[in-house]
Amino acid sequence: MRLLALLLALVCVCCLPRAEAGHLPLVYHQVGGGGGVTLGLDVATLRRRVETLRAAGYLFVTSSEALRFPASARTASLRFDDGFESVYTLAFPVLRDLGVAGTVYPIWERVGQPGYLTAAQLEELRGAGWEVGSHTRTHAALVDLTPPSLTRELAWPAGAAPAGGCLAYPFYLQDARVRRHARAGYACAVAGTFGVSGEAHALPGPLASPWDDWLLPWRAPLGADLRVPALLAGAGLGALGSQDAPVAVPPLWNPAAHELLGSGAFSLSWEGGVRDTRFLWRQGGWVLGLNLLRGGASYSGGTLAYHVGGPLTVAGGYGSAGPLGAVALALGGYGEVWARALPGSLTLGAEVLPLDYLRVRAEYDVVTRLGRAEGSYALPLRPGEGRPLRATLGYDGTPYAGVALRVGAHTAALTTRLDRPAFGVRVQAVW
Numbered sequence: 001m002r003l004l005a006l007l008l009a010l011v012c013v014c015c016l017p018r019a020e021a022g023h024l025p026l027v028y029h030q031v032g033g034g035g036g037v038t039l040g041l042d043v044a045t046l047r048r049r050v051e052t053l054r055a056a057g058y059l060f061v062t063s064s065e066a067l068r069f070p071a072s073a074r075t076a077s078l079r080f081d082d083g084f085e086s087v088y089t090l091a092f093p094v095l096r097d098l099g100v101a102g103t104v105y106p107i108w109e110r111v112g113q114p115g116y117l118t119a120a121q122l123e124e125l126r127g128a129g130w131e132v133g134s135h136t137r138t139h140a141a142l143v144d145l146t147p148p149s150l151t152r153e154l155a156w157p158a159g160a161a162p163a164g165g166c167l168a169y170p171f172y173l174q175d176a177r178v179r180r181h182a183r184a185g186y187a188c189a190v191a192g193t194f195g196v197s198g199e200a201h202a203l204p205g206p207l208a209s210p211w212d213d214w215l216l217p218w219r220a221p222l223g224a225d226l227r228v229p230a231l232l233a234g235a236g237l238g239a240l241g242s243q244d245a246p247v248a249v250p251p252l253w254n255p256a257a258h259e260l261l262g263s264g265a266f267s268l269s270w271e272g273g274v275r276d277t278r279f280l281w282r283q284g285g286w287v288l289g290l291n292l293l294r295g296g297a298s299y300s301g302g303t304l305a306y307h308v309g310g311p312l313t314v315a316g317g318y319g320s321a322g323p324l325g326a327v328a329l330a331l332g333g334y335g336e337v338w339a340r341a342l343p344g345s346l347t348l349g350a351e352v353l354p355l356d357y358l359r360v361r362a363e364y365d366v367v368t369r370l371g372r373a374e375g376s377y378a379l380p381l382r383p384g385e386g387r388p389l390r391a392t393l394g395y396d397g398t399p400y401a402g403v404a405l406r407v408g409a410h411t412a413a414l415t416t417r418l419d420r421p422a423f424g425v426r427v428q429a430v431w
């Protein structure tokens, strides 16, 4: 129960940097689809949003202008991802009327395609004070790409690179490798819900909600979006249950994870009656981790990792199985190798991306002789949607296979044992 309270407190702390920052980004895509949701904002709602926030004292700025305001200033920005033509035909006239400039993040490959903005429309928006950022070349999930492909995806097209332009990560997905690439070519980059306080390349991008007519004045000052209650519910579910079961050596995770981590992650998985909950929260070079096992085995522990610089991350922590220490080394943008020691366990592991869309993990405990090897591949389906379907094959004493479906920054996965009927499920959210 104390851990549950700690988890809840942490989730709340995550929200605070946004509230302190005073900047409220509103993330939309298409305009004119009816309703006030992120994917189909109608123009009357758009007008109301601006008027509501102005009445609450907000000044409308573009994505990179927001960086120039002090933390105490109340600023808001309207961000339109993907570069739909309706941003020009429907949103632009309303916002011009209101004297507000938005920020549009086009997918460069789609500029000039039916339904998308043309180069001339982008130019006209820019001339009217709008900011034109980048939503990458093809809208790939950047965390699935190797360094050469990251360079290609993040390159500004010829003539389109304004000084101080910003990047919107597709699906809000980023990791330390992606952030390094973004820092090389962009003044700022927008990530998922919470972002990281003071980090221009992990700015928050909270989701709009269908109930923002009455919710926005409440959630704006708090900096919260609908993922906060979902996260609280998940954290509560993970911590529920008796801790009377025998204490287990914690699963083979990497406490010094940094290279393949965005701004935070939450995952909850069930297999064989055991519930495995993990929470990671990054603030600058620090990563706080919480791990809970409930069911047939019990473990509760926390870790603190620090990215020393270059490829090196170190971590220490304490849990039901005693103290632990860990170290991870990044592999030049292709992943990381790590080692973890705790009483009765010494684990060596690696997680690498040898090719685009292929992720290989291996872990082995030299004391308990337990290990796992797993390969997962994002199938070449719906490439513009970042290949959301992934197939996994692995071996951890018995063979298993799985599929995972990603929607935005959320993933649901199903695993089955290949030698006997047994299933596992996992849900994960990253930001």
Ligand SMILES: [Zn+2]
Pocket: 081, 082, 135, 139, 170, 171
């Ligand atoms: Zn997008």
